[in-house]
Amino acid sequence: MIGAGIDAPNKLDQAREAVQAATQMVKETTQSVADAIEARRQPGAPLDRLARWAREAPLHAVTVAFLVGVLLGRRRG
DSSP states (O other): OHHHHHHHHHHHHHHHHHHHHHHHHHHHHHHHHHHHHHHHHHSSHHHHHHHHHHHHHHHHHHHHHHHHHHHHHHHHH
């Protein structure tokens, strides 16, 4: 019983280190995704063209997105 109490701070430190490592990995991944999105938003890039198209024709964009979702849903189902 006495030995179990000594091990508790060590486990707490291990858990803290694991949480800090996971937090750092999430931050790095988030930054990587943000950088990739920003690169695709440059004028003339595919994401820029898609965003411009969606602003110009929002109803058409929603319709196309819905149809693509239905098609993909049927393929996986």
